Amino acid sequence: MPIDKPDFILYAQHGWADTGRAITSLANRLATPKTLVVSPNLGFINTWLRIEPLIAAVEKIAIETNLRYPNMPIRIIGHSMGGLIWLEVLNRHPEWWSRVESLVLIASPVGGADLARLLDPLSLGVGIARDLGKNRREIAEAIAKAIPTLIIAGDFDNGSDGTIPISSTKFRNAQFVLLPGLSHAIMRHHSDVTIVIQDFWASEKTLSDISEPELTDLLIQRLQLVSGITDTHHRDFSKAQVCFTLESGISICTWKNLLGIDHVFVSCPEGKCLYSGFVGWLHSENLHQTLQEIEREFTENIS
Structure with missing residues (x-):
C-alpha cells in the first residue's frame, strides 16, 4: 500500500x-x-x-x-x-x-x-x-x-x-x-x-576510515589490478609452490592447473592463505610480469 x-x-x-x-x-x-x-x-x-x-x-x-x-x-x-x-x-x-x-x-x-x-x-x-x-x-x-x-x-x-x-x-x-x-x-x-x-x-553510520594499508593488503591490491585476474577459493593453495618470500615472511605462491590456468596465492608467515586468484591464458603474461615487478618493488621497499 x-x-x-x-x-x-x-x-x-x-x-x-x-x-x-x-x-x-x-x-x-x-x-x-x-x-x-x-x-x-x-x-x-x-x-x-x-x-x-x-x-x-x-x-x-x-x-x-x-x-x-x-x-x-x-x-x-x-x-x-x-x-x-x-x-x-x-x-x-x-x-x-x-x-x-x-x-x-x-x-x-x-x-x-x-x-x-x-x-x-x-x-x-x-x-x-x-x-x-x-x-x-x-x-x-x-x-x-x-x-x-x-x-x-x-x-x-x-x-x-x-x-x-x-x-x-x-x-x-x-x-x-x-x-x-x-x-x-x-x-x-x-x-x-x-x-x-x-x-x-x-550505529553511527560514519564513512569508514581510509587508513594506510598493511603490506599484505598492498600485495593483494596490486594483484587485483592485474588485467583479467579473478578472485577465487583458496582450496588449491596446498598445490602451490613458493614463488618468492619477502623479508616479513609473506609469500607469493603460484600453481597451474591441468588446463594451464595460472593461479596466484598470498600467504602469511604462518602459512595461511590470505588471497587467491587466477588468470586465463590471455592474461598469463600480465600476471608473470606483475609478479616480477612485485618481487623487485617490495624487496627494494623493505631493504
Whole structure:
C-alpha cells in the first residue's frame, strides 16, 4: 500500500536465479511500519540473460520512486547480483548519493564471480556469465567513499559461501562482516543477516576510515589490478609452490592447473592463505610480469 510520508525508502534487490520473495521477506523484517519497501521481481529467467536490462528496470523504478518522494532518505540492500545492479545504478546517479543513508551488499561478487569466469573465460558473452565476472571494485570504492557501506559475506566452506569467494566481496572504504556457516542462498533471508544490518543502521553510520594499508593488503591490491585476474577459493593453495618470500615472511605462491590456468596465492608467515586468484591464458603474461615487478618493488621497499 502507498505510504504518504514514509520514514525512508528501502530498496531491496534479489540476485541471479532468484525472484523477489526471499529478499522482500528480509526487507520487511528490517522495515518500520512507515518504511516504503521497494523490492522489484526482475523475473527468474531474465536473471540468466543479460544484466543491462535488469539495471535499466531497477533504475526506472528508482527514478520514479525518488521523484515521487524527493526528500525521503534512501537505504539499499542487495543480495548477490542485486548488489551489483545497485552499484551500477548508483554509479549512473551520483546526484542520489547524498540521500542514501546506507548501502548493504550481501554476498555480492564485486570483484567478479569466479564461476562466471570459468563459464565464460574469454568474456564472449555466455549468458549472464560475462556480466557477473566483471570487476566492479573501482565503482564500489568510489561509492563507499560517499555512502556508508556494509559488506556481508558468508563462510560456508572455509573460503566461500559455497558460491561466492569471500575475497571477491571485499573492497576498500566499506565495513566488512563475515558470517560463518552461512551459504549463499540462505543469506537472502537469514536472521543473522537481519541482525547485522540492524546493528549497522543503529550505529553511527560514519564513512569508514581510509587508513594506510598493511603490506599484505598492498600485495593483494596490486594483484587485483592485474588485467583479467579473478578472485577465487583458496582450496588449491596446498598445490602451490613458493614463488618468492619477502623479508616479513609473506609469500607469493603460484600453481597451474591441468588446463594451464595460472593461479596466484598470498600467504602469511604462518602459512595461511590470505588471497587467491587466477588468470586465463590471455592474461598469463600480465600476471608473470606483475609478479616480477612485485618481487623487485617490495624487496627494494623493505631493504
